[in-house]
Amino acid sequence: MSGAALSQLHLVWRRDEVPHALLRDRLALRAAEASVAFSRRSEQAVELRDAMHLLRPADLPGPAGETYQAWRRAAERSMSVKTLTRALPGTEPEQIAAWLDAGHGLTVTRAAMALEKVLSDAPRATAPALVLADAALAQALGWPHLVPLLASDLKRSDFRKQGEGLRLACHRALIGSVSEAIRLSADLTRRAAHLKAIAPKLQAKGAADAVEIFLSRDAVAPSALPLPARAARRLCDRLVELGAMRELTGRDTFRLYGV
Structure with a gap:
């Protein structure tokens, strides 16, 4: 089921009329909201948006804002170790490359193994672990950009799982998150088409x-x-x-x- 969902999303990404950057940015907000909740903070989407978009040059975004910033930076540019290092400035490029290479096998298995490896090496680094799991997923699928998917439908209890248990949790999470991503893509495509239609006026x-x-x-x-x-x-x-x-x-x- 997760494979079928990812195949359908793959077709969505190939459609030119989909506002790809906008969709990734909206998914980054959902992923950030989930990541903040995993760290037992209460900030919702409205607070995360304020922390990012109303930030003055000399201000710091705070812990929740930094999480949101990491997701946005990870998803906005073509995926590479350099992009991920920019998104996760406290992590060395060599460490990021090693975590990305930790997974092998089928697509979701690679993502689950990357997630498990990061959490094994840095148990409190939930948000970086999720970013790198989505990066491993995109890499396995041949997508040029990271697409934030896993965070929004995983549960806090899933991070205590290993091996087969974590792999199955990732499969289940993708079924829900991909369905929401496809629904969101249809809505944003319709809205973007309307904006483009009136832009000449x-x-x-x-x-x-x-x-x-x-x-x-x-x-x-x-x-x-x-x-x-x-x-x-x-x-x-x-x-x-x-x-x-x-x-x-x-x-x-x-x-x-x-x-």
């Missing part, structure tokens, strides 16, 4: 570049757009009126927007 200078940013990120603060502050806010509000964008916070200030 936007008259603000820099609107085309802003649309490209929205099509690659889970959430965007107006200050991150290549427009003057007032024009950026007006563009975001206009896109909400047109049904091409959602305001994600429910606040009157420090708002975030996403497809």
